[in-house]
Amino acid sequence: MDNLVIPTFAAIAALLAAAVILLSMRGRAVRDISESARSALITGALPVAESDKPDAAAALAAAEAVGSAMIQAGYSVETVQDVLGDIARVNGLPESEVLVFPNALLVSARGQGQHRTGAVASGSGQLLFSQIDEVQRTVDAARTGLLDPVSTVERIDRIRAMVPNHGPVARVIGYAFLSGALSVLLGASWTGVSLAAGLGVITGAALLVSERVPRRYSALITVGIAFCVALVVFLLLRGGFGSGILAALLAPLVVLLPGALLTTAVLELSTGQMISGAGRLAAGAMQLVLLGAGIVTAGALVGVPDFDFSENPELLGPIAPWIAVAVYGVAISVHRCAPRRSLPWILLVLYVAYSAQVLGDLAVGGVLSAFVGALVVTPVTALVARQPSGPAALVSFTPAFWLLVPGALGLLGVADVLGGDSTAAASLVATLSTMVAIALGVLAGSALSNRMQRPAL
Incomplete structure (x- = not known):
């Protein structure tokens, strides 16, 4: 019971605080x-x-x-x-x-x-x-x-031609903290958090290298990153480490998960953009296949013990995820070189997104909680974008979107399909449901956002 009471009150308090901040700034919501x-x-x-x-x-x-x-x-x-x-x-x-x-x-x-x-x-x-x-x-x-x-x-x-406002070393370290923070949100132990941060260093460095190589090699880099991450995790699992390190398999790969791409595809298909929506859907599915292929190859090489990917032991306690949200916000801002003035706003949107998802999960369940999160976050990002120091809506929305990790279930489902698991269909259906829920949440939230548009000349 205590494990539910603390997150519930924390989520309500975070949403109330965000509402007070946004309402107090409404009169100054004028990047005019x-x-x-x-x-x-x-x-x-x-x-x-x-x-x-x-x-x-x-x-x-x-x-x-x-x-x-x-x-x-x-x-x-x-x-x-x-x-x-x-x-x-x-x-x-x-x-x-x-x-x-x-x-x-x-x-x-x-x-x-x-x-x-x-x-x-x-x-x-x-x-x-x-x-x-x-x-x-x-x-x-x-x-x-x-x-x-x-x-x-x-x-x-x-x-x-803009030069990144953070150097490559800072960006790699930022990705390590990003990976560690997400592993906390996925229910890792301290060992799992440390492992995720270490693998985040490797993944972050590989992503920076990939920015400088021809695009035709991106598929090989994606498979290589997934293979290396999965290989290390599977070897440690076979070495006797518990399920607390499972989050380290997903956390370093979060930026590679095509959740945003797949959700945008569903959004465009629902609004009649058939060519674009179908193209994004195919590209997102291919990205999942590449990631799944890397994981399956690593599993075939070293063998995979029997465990449950969906297990979430919450070993670090109910307060740890709320601290991890702040660490994640700072880390993603450094890795993706967000404007320094935008950090407080990104953190505000992240806490709104996480709080809405926590309350939505308690009220209506996991898939519909994604709808609640997208519904709440979309108008909030529009209001933040109107502040003189606020970033573009896409800048604050993207980190919040990655908190929902809609591609994670799909990645596991594709990995199960490639590995011959007969239960993989359930994961793929859950992924599709999550994408549709987020897309509908964005559409509904956009109806509120349209009321916040700047006046035209």
Whole structure:
């Protein structure tokens, strides 16, 4: 009973504290137009000038640059289309058409007798949180006419050339703490936490190396990381270590889990974006297969003792997960190079997400708790993004999303399928249910978020 009372009161207290903070800041929820304008003018940008004849070529270049950066940052197809449509209209080309794919886009800039068409592929690799935040600021300025097309392209180029605000050693150490904190949330023992942190060092270093190698080798790196992590864990299990180290199998792989990709796929399929949704779904499934293949190969090499992946002994007590959430927030901010001013907001969103999930789990069960978490977090990130020091909604939402770890069950299900386990279907069904629940939660939360949009000029 005590194990339920403490998390329940902690979750309620965290949500109440977050509500007080957000309500007190509501009157100042204004990353307003004047601030963006001052920022644009300081960097030498000019507002879009009124003209009888718009420049279709310049508008097309701006749309291509912004769209490519947004796709690389991980925005949904619908969001990219809305933004590029606004950019076209503000530049006097309201008849423009945009076709967005998960890794490319086609733009036809049309209006007032002009017609220019272009196609561009998104950049390779992931953008860091600091880059995503600057992309969002550029989007806000470009879609409202505060940035002219030439300045928009120049700013996107500067964003792509940004230097990480943390060095490689700090980022690897950050990943080690990230892995250790997530192992606490997954129910590890102290031995398991130490093991997860150690494997996090190896995984973090491998991920940094993967940023500098051609994309065609990413599949080999994914399988290699999963194999090494699983090999160490399986060897220690066979050496007599208890189930408290099982979390170390999943925690170091959390960034590689395609939970966000799969959930975005479900979200896009539910909104009629069939090509993009199906493409993301296939890519996410393939990522799970690669991770599962690495784990199964390690198991086949050394053998796997009989144990239950879903076991959650909570060996560190009911307070440890709440401390781990803060450690995770700081660690992911360092590893993904979030803007320093955004750390308090990321921690706030993380505690809201975790608290909502804890209460949702107690009230409606595990799968629906993911719906509750997404429903609560989506409008909170929108409100945070409106604060003068708040990061882009995607920056604060992504770490919170990884707390839900919707890809974990799917990873285990795929591993079971590859290993011939007849019970794997249950894990895969649970994963699909979790993805649908999160997608519906995001859709419902977006309805509230739309009421918080900044006023247009």
